[in-house]
Structure formats: structure tokens, C-alpha cells
Amino acid sequence: MQSHDMSLLSNFQSQKDASTLFFLSETGQGWLKLEYREAKCSEESERGLCDSILKPVCGNDRKTYDNECKLCYDNKRYNKDVRIIRAGECFLLPVWG
16 A cells, blocks of 8 residues: 555544544555554653754654654653654645545
């Protein structure tokens, strides 16, 4: 299943409630289930002591973070509960129809 053939289907009231995304192919012949995961945070990451190494992760707020440590820092600093959708930058999936 190619990413440009998928429509995003979501069934939740708010992003914070979301823990699973379902994708359906344009032809309706397959499902892909993506589960969010919690970031692995440490005391250092929550204090903002992060490496400058670029290893992007995509949060369920659809924001790309430079690395997992910086996502942890943002969560702590702004009292958020952003989870990781995937390693790498966030991207938009087209919705057909």
C-alpha cells in the first residue's frame, strides 16, 4: 500500500485521546494501524539538556521535533502529553474523495 493511496481515518474526540490511527487504502483493500508511543524521557531531557543531533520524530500534534529529547522537553515545559507517531519528519497524507 503506497502512502499516496491512503485516506486518514480517525475516530477520537481530541488529539490527546488519540492512541491509534487507522489508514484505509483508496481501493478499500487494506488497513494499516499505527499506534502512538510515549517518548523515552530522562531527567536531563525534561530539563532541556538535549544533544543537537538531528534525529527527527513526528509527534501526534503533527509537529516535527529535532529529536526525542526535544519532544520530552516540550512536553515538560508546556505540560503536554505529545506522543510519537513515527521516526522521521511529519508529513501530510492526501485525502481523496
